[in-house]
Amino acid sequence: MKHSRQLVFICTGSDCKKAGSKLIKKDLKIASKQNPWKGCCKLIQTKCLDMCKSAPVAIVEDHFLKKTSTEKILDQMKKALKDQG
Incomplete structure (x- = not known):
């Protein structure tokens, strides 16, 4: 059974950019092209999510990740994949 792709929203508002969201997006883009993430996720860049602090x-999916990192996002994606399976 084919699973739908996970949606990963990354805030690129000014405070998030200063905190490293641009690098996180770049890292996730690279990771999403490699196994096991290839074809499993869709990265979506957003404007400010109004959670600047x-x-x-x-x-x-439906989990907000605050003060996040690439590793935390990949961990949450892994959990979401297990929940789908």
Whole structure:
């Protein structure tokens, strides 16, 4: 059974950019082209999510990730994949 792709929203508002969201987006873009993430996720760049004090912010499926990192996002994506399976 084919699974739908996970949606990963990455805030690129000014505070999130200062906190490293641009680098996180770049790292996730690279990771999304490699196994096991290839074809499993869709990265979506957003404008400000109005959670500036918690920058950088991302959303994976229905989970908000505050003060996040590439590793935290990949961990949440892994959990979401297990929940789908």
